[in-house]
Amino acid sequence: MRKGMRKTDFIVALMLIGFSIAMIFFIIPAWCPEAGEFGAPSDVLPITAMAVTGILSLLLLLKNLPGTWKKEDEDPAPINRGSWIHLAKYAGLFACGTLVFSFLGYIAGGIVTIAAGMVVCGERRPALISAVAVAGPLIMYAALWYGLSMPLP
């Protein structure tokens, strides 16, 4: 295994252990109802799942201690700054598209999402972007409304 992946696994294991502890001691007890008269309490399954996650994460941590990172295997980490920027780009795109969807309706949301998506994906021809962005939502709206009688905003 490469250094980049080992280091990432170490960090992820630490985060998962922290997450498991937070879930078991704070979140689950606060957001699960009290035990009923019969059967297992409602928090048994989530606590068990998180406890197992915590134990497995500890094993993952022990398997990827800093001492195991070989200096000669300098591979890039699976998630880097570029990945976060890539994710943020699409988060912005979806946020805009969904806002337009919820305030202006299905077709407007579709036009914005598809047009912005095509630009983000590298398409630069305005005629093609306009045609696809308008035709796509219209065809889907027609198919869902007239074909399946499905109400859309």
Place this chain on the structure above:
Amino acid sequence: MEAILAGFADAFTLGNIIYLALGVGIGVIVGALPGLNGPMAIALMVPITYYMGPLIAVAFLIGLNKGASFGGSIAAILLNTPGTPEAAATCFDGYPLAKQGKGEKALKISLYASVTGDTFSDLVLIFVAAPIATLALKMGPPEIFAVIVFALAMIAGLEADSLLKGLIGACLGITFACVGLDPVSAMPRLAFDIMELEEGISVITVGIGLLALSEIIVRLEEMKHEAQQGDNGLIFDKNISKADRTISWAEYRSCGKTIFRSSLIGTALGALPGLGATIASFLGYGAAKRASKDPDSFGKGNIEGVAAAEAANNAVIGANLIPLFTLGIPGNVASAMLIGAFIIHGVTPGPLLFEENGQLIYGIYGAMLIANVLNLLIGNIGLRFFAKALSISSAIVFPIIMFVCMTGAYMANNSIFNVYMMFGFAFLGFLLKKLKISFITFIIGFVLTPMLELSFQQTLIMSRNNPFIVLQRPISCGFIILTAFFIWRMAKKPAKKIR
């Protein structure tokens, strides 16, 4: 007997056949486009099937999966890039054939082998599922609990790159599935006072986010570093001889043993949870090469190589439904998504399925067999059209798919909150894929949690709060021991190479 005849009669209606043809056609196109696959298409289409009857809905989705499985071979043969992961082995001989100008020939043997393998496993499903369901009815809650734990461990160990990460994925899926109402007290659990979360998280939302949208985001990042693919127009050059464009009956017969062997391999692997079509296609290819009189010709354009891989990967489809129909346990992601379709229509997969919905099951069987015939017809007639689909720019396809994802998530329960949740799962899926934490075990853990918790609660109630009853009954104890043994064996093996 009456249910069988009535079920098959239900399948042979014009409306059903039209929807099946639509499903197969869409599936082939989806499978042909690299980056898209059958489970993704199923996740996107499940909300749309809400407005269809249960038979048409399930048949449409199964047709989609069948079409996509064949469709994956189109890009594999023409571009040396598998459209779906299970078509990877098809590249070995498919692409060399295309370079020799025999691309159409390769596509046709792929189609015929796919349909043959698919039909074989469908027949096995038809004859084997009912007897297994009868045996499964004898299982009580402790046995069901033990079987689910074993299935989760097996899928985590076989499907994921590492057992640890596979089990972590499953546990995270189980945790997310706990959001909603407690099954015993019906009180909100982990809903954080958000009304929409009290209904629980829909499997459709999770499926679309984790399978479809996250895959597109990952694929778009990878494509920045990939070179553009060449033109594939040459395979339909009129100057190519008829012998190089078609498969004769003699050629098909010569691949008969290979197709039969691969169909057996695919069916056997498909019936076991966790072993996917990709493994089946490689095993089928490897077995064909070892059994061949001319193994050196494999990898250089041998039609048997294409037939072996495609028959095996398609034979998985029908067999994958055996654990789903008989035990309610999805063996792979596509079956996990089918559970969503069943739930929408008020049908619970499992051993009682044959008793409570016998006519529906036999209708589905009939529809599956019709889908194979339609796959053959549509594949043959539409080959050129499907090949042309490869030339559509991903800058057009992917934004449309993104919007289809939003539509599908909204349709799950007509709520914009679902769309936001779907985005959340898409980003989670992106991170899981990057960190090599299995999103497949996440989804299967998510889907199996209601059954797991119900069987556990029933076990405690019937045993008066004695959880050790699981170890006191022979079948459940046997499965728990098998689980422990399996985890021990997998833990001793080195981690798989990153695919």
